[in-house]
Amino acid sequence: MAMLAEARQWFEQWIGAVAVTVDGVAGRFMRRRSVELDENADGTFTARIAQAKDGALAAPVSFRLDQDAPLPQLSADWKAAFDGCRIEARLRSDHIVSRVLDFPSQAGDFLDGMIRAQVDRLTPWTAADAVFGWGPPQPIANDRIEVVFGATAAAKVDPLLRLAKTLGAASIAVSAPATGGDGVPLLVTLLDRPLRGLAGPAVPRLLRVGLVSAAATAAVCLLLNVYLGGWLQSRQEDLQHRISQRRAALRIDANGDGSGLGLLAKRKQTTPSSVMVLEAISRVLPDTTYVTELRIEGNKVQVVGMTQDAPSLIRLLEQSPQFTRATFFAPTTRAANESAERFHVEANISAYFGSGT
Missing domain, CATH: 3.30.420 (Nucleotidyltransferase; domain 5)
Structure with missing residues (x-):
C-alpha cells in the first residue's frame, strides 16, 4: 500500500510538472491582451486597453x-x-x-x-x-x-x-x-x-493517455520489485560486508602494527588547528579590517567584522594557500553612523597546514 501511495504521489507531481512546462511554452507563443489600470487622485482607477482595436473598448472606463x-x-x-x-x-x-x-x-x-x-x-x-x-x-x-x-x-x-x-x-x-x-x-x-495557468483545467484531461501508459509501466516495476527486490537487497548487503572487510585490511596494512598511530599522525597533519587558522586569517586580512566573530565548523571558517573594502577580502582569501572558495554568506551592510562596511565571509580551509617533519 505504501508503494502504491508513493506511485500515486509521483503521478501527481509529474502531472504538475508537465502542466507547468505547457504553461511556459504557451506563454512564449501566446500574446495576452494587456489592460492598463491607473490609480487616480480620488482613489478610483481608470482602465484602458493597450493598442485597442475594438471600437467598444477604445474609450477608457x-x-x-x-x-x-x-x-x-x-x-x-x-x-x-x-x-x-x-x-x-x-x-x-x-x-x-x-x-x-x-x-x-x-x-x-x-x-x-x-x-x-x-x-x-x-x-x-x-x-x-x-x-x-x-x-x-x-x-x-x-x-x-x-x-x-x-x-x-x-x-x-x-x-x-x-x-x-x-x-x-x-x-x-x-x-x-x-x-x-x-x-x-x-x-x-x-x-x-x-494568477492562473495558460493551459487551464484541460491539462489533466490531455494527460490521461499518458497516465494509462505510465500506470502500465508502474505495474511492471512493482512486479519486478516483488520478485527481484529481495535478491538485489541480499547482494547489496554482501557487497557492503566485503567492502568493510577490505577497508579494515587496508587500514591494518597502512598502520603496520595496527596500533592506530599512523592514523593519528595522518589526522594531525590533515586537520587544521584553530590557532593555525587564526594565524592564517591575521596574515591575510589588511590592517584596516577588524574581526568581531570567527567560527570554524569542519573544513569551513566564517569571519564577521568591519572593513573599508569588503569585496577585496574575497580576493585576498582566494590568494592565500590556506583558503579556497571564499564567498559572502550574508549581505554586506553599512550603517548610517559607520564609515566601514560590516562583512560576513566564509571560506574552505585547506586541510594541510605544514610539513610532516
Whole structure:
C-alpha cells in the first residue's frame, strides 16, 4: 500500500510538472491582451486597453473598488477584455516609499537578499507586510552601484490582486513611480505575479493517455520489485560486508602494527588547528579590517567584522594557500553612523597546514 501511495504521489507531481512546462511554452507563443489600470487622485482607477482595436473598448472606463468589485459594474465587453488578460496597474506616489540605495558593485548578484534584509529599516513595514521592488542597478563612482527602491503596504495591493482574480485575469503587474539619483523619473515594479495557468483545467484531461501508459509501466516495476527486490537487497548487503572487510585490511596494512598511530599522525597533519587558522586569517586580512566573530565548523571558517573594502577580502582569501572558495554568506551592510562596511565571509580551509617533519 505504501508503494502504491508513493506511485500515486509521483503521478501527481509529474502531472504538475508537465502542466507547468505547457504553461511556459504557451506563454512564449501566446500574446495576452494587456489592460492598463491607473490609480487616480480620488482613489478610483481608470482602465484602458493597450493598442485597442475594438471600437467598444477604445474609450477608457473608470471605477472604484467596492468589496473587491468594480463600481459601477463593467460592461460585458470589458468583462470579456479582463478575462485572461494581463493587468498592468500603476499606483500613485502618495502611498509609495522611494529610496535611492548604493552598494558595492560586486554586490549585484546579492541584491535580493541585501535589500530584503533592510526593508524594515527603509520602510514603515516589515518584509512580510510590504510589497517592494527595485530598478536595474546603475554604476556610479568609486566602484559602486545605485539602485532605486520602491515599496508600499501589502494591504494597498491586496485589493488589486483580489480584483484581478475576480475578473479572471491571467497575471498582474503592479508598478509605482520613483526618481533615480540623477533625477530621471522611472517606474519600479513592485509585484509581477501569474494568477492562473495558460493551459487551464484541460491539462489533466490531455494527460490521461499518458497516465494509462505510465500506470502500465508502474505495474511492471512493482512486479519486478516483488520478485527481484529481495535478491538485489541480499547482494547489496554482501557487497557492503566485503567492502568493510577490505577497508579494515587496508587500514591494518597502512598502520603496520595496527596500533592506530599512523592514523593519528595522518589526522594531525590533515586537520587544521584553530590557532593555525587564526594565524592564517591575521596574515591575510589588511590592517584596516577588524574581526568581531570567527567560527570554524569542519573544513569551513566564517569571519564577521568591519572593513573599508569588503569585496577585496574575497580576493585576498582566494590568494592565500590556506583558503579556497571564499564567498559572502550574508549581505554586506553599512550603517548610517559607520564609515566601514560590516562583512560576513566564509571560506574552505585547506586541510594541510605544514610539513610532516
